[in-house]
Amino acid sequence: MRTTPTAALEALLDLTPLPFYIQQIATLTALRLRTLNLWRKCNTPHTSVLDTLIAEVPITDAKQDLIPKQFIFDKKYKIQLQEHGPTNQGNHKELKIYTDGSKTDQGTGVGVFSEDLNIKIYKPLGTHNSIFQAECMGIIEAAQAIAVRKAAGENIRILTDSMAVLQALNNITVNSGLIYECHLKLNAVGTSNNIILQWIKGHSGSRGNDAADELARRGSDSRAIGPEPIVPLPASYLRSQVATRSHAQHCTSWDKIDTCRQSKEALPRINRRVTRRLLQLNKAQLRTVVAAITGHGNFNKHLFNTGITDSPLCRACMGDEETASHVILHCPAVQEYRVKHLGSPRTLPEITDNIKGLLGFFGELGWLE
Known part of the structure; x- marks a missing residue:
């Protein structure tokens, strides 16, 4: 209403x-x-x-990770957004490096694995970073490992299961400092090597990808060394x-508010679990539940206060004022329906926690339609 x-x-x-x-x-x-x-x-x-x-x-x-927009045109590496089988160029063997990122309740971590280049790296990144950043750091660590080994004239394929990072690197505009750093690292090793970044489906049975995933999880389960954030904070x-x-x-404001008496009684604290249930209802159901919880519905007491009816008495028992709490908790004339749908509730918070029963109760009474 x-x-x-x-x-x-x-x-x-x-x-x-x-x-x-x-x-x-x-x-x-x-x-x-x-x-x-x-x-x-x-x-x-x-x-x-x-x-x-x-x-x-x-x-x-x-x-923070945000930087002024940068334009990138001189990419010394190639990106393949679809899976392809391993390829060798001429008689020169292609070297493969697998990267992965992980995020758990303990933190984020990165893993890099390559049998061809003898790489086995895991690194914790702390608790504040996103999985996107972890995946990006995996490619940065792979590029740094190539540089440390002073590889030159090699065909190197870096495989990652992060489509989002590859798409970001594939753009000509960048506003992420981490993506820009990744581009610079790849360009540095791409001047003397043929670098290809390729997407690979995660958990697809690839030995290299599974090894990188295990290393990344080890990194996310490890404690980061040094002050956090290790990596600039994502937006x-x-x-x-x-x-x-x-x-x-908002919660503090609701706790202190001195109006909405019945609503405060039914919902003493803001409860996101209750919100999720309410948002699953259709419009008619939501209207019924809101009317019951707030008291602003077709109850005689409220209609009397607004000048719509001439009596605030309960139309079922005629013994007390017809408020939402009276009908839901106390009215003896609807006791049968109350027991059937709500059991024996003693407080309004119990009712708020039983939305299905509340709908059944008022649906059978037909008062809030």
């Missing part, structure tokens, strides 16, 4: 309130401008947005940190 409190809807559906969302977008914009050296601190209140973020989330002050991590901060602000 039009009277339903916006704050209650935001809490139920986990929608960031507009003031917090505006701050979130402004903060992300300030981070981007600072990374690109376009941010100018001045004596106006809104420029304190970065100082506030860094004070609350210190990791956001670390170096996705920063976005998640700022979004998490906005969610925390």
Whole structure:
């Protein structure tokens, strides 16, 4: 109904309130401008947005992966985005290097394996980086290993199961510092070797790919040495940190709000599990559940308050005011339906946790249609 409190809807559906969302977008914009050296601190209140973020989330002050757009035309390596069988050019053997990245709850890691060049590398990257960055670092480590071995005049095929990294390297524009570094490393070894980067399907039974995958997992399970982040922070991590901060602000605001009495009783804390269930409902079902939880529906007490009916009494028992909580928890006239669909609930949070039963209960009563 039009009277339903916006704050209650935001809490139920986990929608960031507009003031917090505006701050979130402004903060992300300030981070981007600072990374690109376009941010100018001045004596106006809104420029304190970065100082506030860094004070609350210190990791956001670390170096970021974003760089000004670079154009790349001089690629001394080739990229194959489809699987091909091994090929040899003339009588010169093709050397193969397999790379992989891994991300677990412990962190991210990279693995590089090659029987032809005697390479067996695993490296932990810390906890803040993405799987995309791990896959990219695998190719960088492979290029560095080629350079250390001073390979020259060789046909070298680097195989990775990351289509995203290969597509990024295949573009002529780059705004990722890590991708740009990868391009420079490949160009350096590509001046004296024939370098081909090829996509390979992951977990396809390839011995080399499986070995690289095992090394990458060993890297992700190992503790990173040195201060983090080891690799510049990806934009996705920063976005998640700022979004998490906005969610925390929303939760604090909901905890302190002194209105939405029934909604607060039914949903004492913002619960994303409840939100996921609500978003799986169709429009009619969602309307019923929101009306029941907030009390803003076709209940006589609410209709009386808005001037639609002339009595707030319960139409079933006529013994008390007809509120959502009275109908759901106490009304003796609908006890049979309550037991059938809801069991014997004692509190509104129990009802919020039983959305299917709530729909069945009001569906049989037909009051909120």
